Amino acid sequence: MDISVELKDVTKQFGDVTAVDNVNLEIQRGEFFSLLGPSGCGKTTTLRLVAGFEHPTEGEILINNEDVSNKRPYERNVNTVFQSYALFPHLTVAGNIRFGLERKKTPKDQINKLVAEALELVRLEGMENRYPRQLSGGQQQRIALARALILHPEVLLLDEPLGALDLKLRKEMQLELKTLQEKVGITFIYVTHDQEEALTMSDRIAVMEQGHLAQVGTPEEIYEFPKTRFVADFIGESNFFKGKIAAANEDCIKVKTDGGLSVTLPADPNLSVSRHIQFSVRPEKFMVESESGTSEWENRFVGEVTNKIYLGDSIHYVITLSHVEKIAVFLKKESAGNRQALFSEGDKVLVSWHRDDSVILAD
Amino acid sequence: MQPPSLRIRILKFFNRHENTRAFSILFPCIFWIGIFFLLPLVFMGIYSFLERGLYGGVSWIFTWENYTRFVDPLYLKILLRTFRISFITTVILLFIGYPMAYRIARANKRWRNILLFLVILPFWTSDLIRTYAWMLILRDTGLLNGLLQYLHIIREPLTMLYTEGAILLGLTYVYLPFMVLPLYASIERLDPSLLEAAEDLGATPFWRFLKVTMPLTKSGILAGSLLVFIPSVGVFVVSDLLGGAKVMMIGNLVQLQFGPARNWPFGSAASFILMAIVLFAVFAYLRFAGGKEALEEAR
Numbered sequence: 001m002d003i004s005v006e007l008k009d010v011t012k013q014f015g016d017v018t019a020v021d022n023v024n025l026e027i028q029r030g031e032f033f034s035l036l037g038p039s040g041c042g043k044t045t046t047l048r049l050v051a052g053f054e055h056p057t058e059g060e061i062l063i064n065n066e067d068v069s070n071k072r073p074y075e076r077n078v079n080t081v082f083q084s085y086a087l088f089p090h091l092t093v094a095g096n097i098r099f100g101l102e103r104k105k106t107p108k109d110q111i112n113k114l115v116a117e118a119l120e121l122v123r124l125e126g127m128e129n130r131y132p133r134q135l136s137g138g139q140q141q142r143i144a145l146a147r148a149l150i151l152h153p154e155v156l157l158l159d160e161p162l163g164a165l166d167l168k169l170r171k172e173m174q175l176e177l178k179t180l181q182e183k184v185g186i187t188f189i190y191v192t193h194d195q196e197e198a199l200t201m202s203d204r205i206a207v208m209e210q211g212h213l214a215q216v217g218t219p220e221e222i223y224e225f226p227k228t229r230f231v232a233d234f235i236g237e238s239n240f241f242k243g244k245i246a247a248a249n250e251d252c253i254k255v256k257t258d259g260g261l262s263v264t265l266p267a268d269p270n271l272s273v274s275r276h277i278q279f280s281v282r283p284e285k286f287m288v289e290s291e292s293g294t295s296e297w298e299n300r301f302v303g304e305v306t307n308k309i310y311l312g313d314s315i316h317y318v319i320t321l322s323h324v325e326k327i328a329v330f331l332k333k334e335s336a337g338n339r340q341a342l343f344s345e346g347d348k349v350l351v352s353w354h355r356d357d358s359v360i361l362a363d
Numbered sequence: 364m365q366p367p368s369l370r371i372r373i374l375k376f377f378n379r380h381e382n383t384r385a386f387s388i389l390f391p392c393i394f395w396i397g398i399f400f401l402l403p404l405v406f407m408g409i410y411s412f413l414e415r416g417l418y419g420g421v422s423w424i425f426t427w428e429n430y431t432r433f434v435d436p437l438y439l440k441i442l443l444r445t446f447r448i449s450f451i452t453t454v455i456l457l458f459i460g461y462p463m464a465y466r467i468a469r470a471n472k473r474w475r476n477i478l479l480f481l482v483i484l485p486f487w488t489s490d491l492i493r494t495y496a497w498m499l500i501l502r503d504t505g506l507l508n509g510l511l512q513y514l515h516i517i518r519e520p521l522t523m524l525y526t527e528g529a530i531l532l533g534l535t536y537v538y539l540p541f542m543v544l545p546l547y548a549s550i551e552r553l554d555p556s557l558l559e560a561a562e563d564l565g566a567t568p569f570w571r572f573l574k575v576t577m578p579l580t581k582s583g584i585l586a587g588s589l590l591v592f593i594p595s596v597g598v599f600v601v602s603d604l605l606g607g608a609k610v611m612m613i614g615n616l617v618q619l620q621f622g623p624a625r626n627w628p629f630g631s632a633a634s635f636i637l638m639a640i641v642l643f644a645v646f647a648y649l650r651f652a653g654g655k656e657a658l659e660e661a662r
Contacts, residue, residue, distance in 0.1 A: 073562040086560035100564035
């Protein structure tokens with residue numbers, strides 16, 4: 001597959017602060033790629049480096065196999081949708097959308113045709129002569145999209161474009177953006193701190209932590225097999241266990257956790273006996289039964305419900321295992337043939353999970 | 364039931380008469396402007412149609428002469444010079460003031476305050492003293508000529524004082540803050556992400572300035588130009604000291620008529636002609652440069 005954007009050993013420093021730290025990335029053409037992380041993790045700086053608003057202190061940025069590291073934004077075939085939309089207040093909707101085309105000296109009747117097409121694409125026909133201040137947030141958002149897409153960039157950069165919208169509109173726009181991206185086939189690089197947004201929309205996600213890449217992968221890989229505690233914690237929720245390896249063979253690893261549980265984990269050739277490790281289990285991976293339960297999974301522990309939160313379609317429990325390890329458990333109410341009954345605080349329960357649902361973390 | 368108190372009655376009256384309420388707030392202002400601005404103007408308007416008294420003052424005889432007298436090439440030349448100098452001053456200040464204001468607006472917060480402070484610092488001393496300082500610098504035996512002669516760049520002193528150039532220099536110096544401050548205010552409000560968006564959409568720095576920066580700071584450009592142009596047209600201290608009798612501006616003419624010449628009717632007429640032309644020029648400028656919106660705002 002074609003590589004649309006490539007970052008080679010890119011580092012960006014502002015004074016003493018290293019905002020982006022030795023990042024290597026290859027983004028495929030037509031891919032919906034998300035940069036995900038908490039604020040200050042360097043995701044926006046990475047985006048601004050690709051846009052050309054910042055220039056790397058070290059390393060190279062290639063767009064369409066051409067080194068653009070030191071080119072200005074107007075010399076790059078890249079367009080940005082800003083968090084604040086940055087629509088020109090003194091221009092009409094049409095004036096905003098045609099701004100880039102006028103610079104390219106496109107003939108006038110062609111411009112008008114393209115503007116009409118762009119407005120149709122974002123479903124805002126007939127808004128040509130409005131001013132941005134007369135539009136709602138969602139409409140402004142779409143104008144910003146149309147303004148960038150009309151130039152057919154190699155890459156479209158989106159900096160938390162849905163951040164200012166209310167929840168319902170955000171959900172709608174997520175779907176719309178994804179559909180739009182598939183339709184136009186342009187590479188999208190999408191910056192967000194909202195893990196759910198990244199999971200639903202992206203083909204691949206890069207999770208960033210303090211300027212470097214913590215993990216790059218498909219939403220499924222990132223969610224199911226987080227490499228580090230940071231990723232497991234940032235994406236969804238996780239229960240973390242620390243422990244020491246008691247036994248290891250080709251089949252499995254036995255770990256004695258700090259809380260005194262004997263847990264069976266999938267085999268890992270890199271790990272040997274008496275190493276200290278950390279692993280995580282997602283809250284929805286647990287099975288909870290009454291004390292006399294029949295689970296055949298190896299990791300089976302008796303615990304006590306210490307907290308219960310009723311959420312309608314699901315129930316969240318906090319369960320204490322062997323008086324020490326507190327875990328969060330999410331249960332779908334209608335799942336598993338309704339075998340899982342409702343428990344109350346103080347109930348003794350049997351908690352179990354499959355060994356493959358324990359993910360060993362690198363740190 | 365007790366009759367309502369006076370306070371309540373007053374409040375109720377104002378509730379029924381919204382316009383009266385608005386007027387009562389504006390009253391001090393209207394009173395002030397009426398007594399100290401409009402009334403003198405009316406007097407001057409009347410004077411401008413009267414004949415000059417034998418020993419100063421006015422004779423109550425109606426005449427057009429004070430206005431027709433202005434057609435004299437001598438006065439037309441002064442009028443023309445006044446507008447030429449004011450126009451050039453405004454243009455020079457736009458070119459000096461815009462980059463200055465831009466830099467200040469984009470400096471970090473600490474520097475911004477220091478620089479703004481430096482811009483308004485000259486206000487701490489009077490125009491008169493600062494203009495005298497320029498006289499010391501520019502005159503034949505002044506600092507600048509002395510320096511140039513000392514460096515053997517010139518042999519004979521250059522005539523710098525009492526020229527149009529000296530007036531231009533003095534005016535640009537005195538009015539710089541009036542140009543910089545409104546420009547600063549409008550540039551500071553400019554959202555930097557709009558500039559980035561322009562660049563992102565393919566605009567070179569020049570195109571970006573033309574299509575985004577300038578239109579969005581138009582209010583500052585208009586305000587700064589007017590704040591410089593209007594007082595320049597009426598100036599007399601700077602032109603008197605740096606231009607002297609050779610390079611007279613209309614402000615000097617008016618001052619001359621009210622002062623040494625003791626011809627109040629002609630001075631009044633000159634003032635009214637000046638006022639009419641400035642009013643016309645300002646409206647023409649707003650219409651031309653600002654479009655309809657600015658004109659509405661000005662109204």
